[in-house]
Amino acid sequence: MKKYELVADKIKAYITKNKLHHGDKLPTITELMKEYQVGKSTILQAITLLTQRGIVYKVQGSGVFVRPTGRDGYMSLTDNAGFAHVLKDPTTEVIEFAEKRPPKPLSEYLHSDEVCYFIKRLRRQEGKPFVLEESYYPKRIIPFMSKEIAEGSIFDYIKDGLKKEIRFSDKYMRVRKLRADEARYLELEEGDPCLEVYDTFYLANGTPFDSSKLVYNYQNSKFYDQSSDDII
Amino acid sequence: MKKYELVADKIKAYITKNKLHHGDKLPTITELMKEYQVGKSTILQAITLLTQRGIVYKVQGSGVFVRPTGRDGYMSLTDNAGFAHVLKDPTTEVIEFAEKRPPKPLSEYLHSDEVCYFIKRLRRQEGKPFVLEESYYPKRIIPFMSKEIAEGSIFDYIKDGLKKEIRFSDKYMRVRKLRADEARYLELEEGDPCLEVYDTFYLANGTPFDSSKLVYNYQNSKFYDQSSDDII
DNA sequence: TAGTGGTCTAGACCACGGG
């Protein structure tokens, strides 16, 4: 584990332990350097991490402060970790598991129409369906996949099982009306609202390894985003 | 202007000029250091900027590469600059301009129910309404506001006129059905889908200066997000 | 194994905030 990640964890623990809230000030960078026995840029990297995660913000000439904390029950739209972690009591039903070539526009997002694992899943939280997902994973990049894996967290399998690092993603979103077949899965009515997301994920070397279409149940899904304009 | 911003602009110009596309490699960091006569961390800061903006990605031991470019007609969900810049032929109609205290939940997001400028606007692109907006700006923080300013870009006024720096934002989103009054403004039907966003913006010193409720027309708005897990 | 990005340090100086 990198030094700045360790320091970031320690600072986060410090915030939790001391019950700091919005606007509370952290120790100065000089103090943190002494406290954790590291150089200035290591502290800065740690604080950058916490800034990107929406936990703190820096004010030049003044200090580093704690941001307002997010609300419960909202899913992050932007983080690439997948949301299996933050869900309460999640279950996944695999509707279809096959090998096929992706149709447009997913093939465009993947920059290829090569043969992929195709997985259609319905994901639930506390028994309530919140997203219908159709994913394509190129076999060339993800050499093995199974229905059993798809019933759990595919991203955890890719990260921990295949030891591949997920680095960035492109998302294209719009709101529209549900089609009848989608509504049936999501336990809603045809014509009800939904959020449709085309999501493409890339490995650390820039290869796209997953292009998915997600359709969210409007009653069972809420989203948040905490962004920050900030360089080290 | 900061050195790393200048360098970032030059690198971006280099990408444009040489028509680099997804997967194309930039010069090495050592070469960029020589080329632009700056230290390594300045180059790294410049590349971090471009990474955060979804333009490049780094691969350890290999190089810096160009990301796929975004699609046209999509609005960024996460960038804090406001979207007046990327819209085609934008117009704004001020529906209501008043001074009042924010109701819940906006007062909670603002962490205050003090007196604010209240502005209700309908924003159009190429004549088509795409968002209905209700915003609260605390008078204590934004001392002056006018209907004329609200007809243009309020964020540009805050940045350029009031010389205040916008630093981060919290967004809470969900999809729902339109109410009759909203539908009338957006030229849709009651019960049609919409995206509802509660958006709170903060200045560089951490003060929230704007809490807004946005309701997007599902036919006239599409969104994108290009995220990246990356530290300097 | 050579080349490239990644981490980390020490230190100089700058720019801003607030008393």
Add this chain to the structure above:
DNA sequence: CCGTGGTCTAGACCACTAG
């Protein structure tokens, strides 16, 4: 004015990629 974060440099060494 002082203290704080911000920028920038030079340089050592590490970790990974690819031929």
